[in-house]
Amino acid sequence: MENGCPVMLDLTGRLCVIIGGGRGAAVKARTLSRAGARLRIVAECVSEELENNDAEIIKRKYKAGDIDGAFLVFPLTGDPETDACVRADARAGGTLIGGEDFILPAAVTGGNMTAFVSTGYPKLSAKLMRGLMRYDDICGMLRDFRQRIKTGAADERAREAALEAAVTDEALEAALRSSVEYEMYLDRLERQFSDK
Numbered sequence: 001m002e003n004g005c006p007v008m009l010d011l012t013g014r015l016c017v018i019i020g021g022g023r024g025a026a027v028k029a030r031t032l033s034r035a036g037a038r039l040r041i042v043a044e045c046v047s048e049e050l051e052n053n054d055a056e057i058i059k060r061k062y063k064a065g066d067i068d069g070a071f072l073v074f075p076l077t078g079d080p081e082t083d084a085c086v087r088a089d090a091r092a093g094g095t096l097i098g099g100e101d102f103i104l105p106a107a108v109t110g111g112n113m114t115a116f117v118s119t120g121y122p123k124l125s126a127k128l129m130r131g132l133m134r135y136d137d138i139c140g141m142l143r144d145f146r147q148r149i150k151t152g153a154a155d156e157r158a159r160e161a162a163l164e165a166a167v168t169d170e171a172l173e174a175a176l177r178s179s180v181e182y183e184m185y186l187d188r189l190e191r192q193f194s195d196k
């Protein structure tokens with residue numbers, strides 16, 4: 001999706017429908033469930049993982065009306081004719097279509113950050129996300145540091161210099177090696193720029 005605009009959607013309580021019951025459906029269902037969506041799955045056969053998901057499951061072929069009231073729909077049957085029918089019904093009803101109107105990227109949430117990666121190659125996306133999540137604790141330290149600097153630095157120039165110094169390549173590489181040393185570094189920065 002070349003001209004896409006990255007967004008985060010609040011799916012809490014919104015109806016999201018997956019048409020299909022295979023592995024792709026299970027992956028989407030996990031993500032949507034974590035986001036608080038109200039989930040409906042329509043498929044003749046569903047995987048064990050989907051059976052154990054807290055979702056409304058309709059075990060049969062797709063029929064018109066199955067996506068009425070849905071905010072999002074994922075046509076994942078693998079049958080071109082059925083998926084085309086789902087897309088046509090979605091267009092007619094103003095429902096967003098996964099893979100066309102939006103992409104549901106690989107996502108992971110830590111204590112201090114949420115990472116989304118979309119590469120078109122799921123295994124690479126997962127690997128990149130694991131790398132990004134190494135920064136989760138660092139994000140928490142930086143959030144606290146930013147709050148202290150905003151109130152403690154003498155002027156705007158000092159604040160900007162402190163915030164920039166906290167995220168240099170060298171500083172972040174050191175943070176990945178030792179969070180204790182990084183916390184000490186942030187403390188030194190705070191003292192340095194609060195004195196100015």
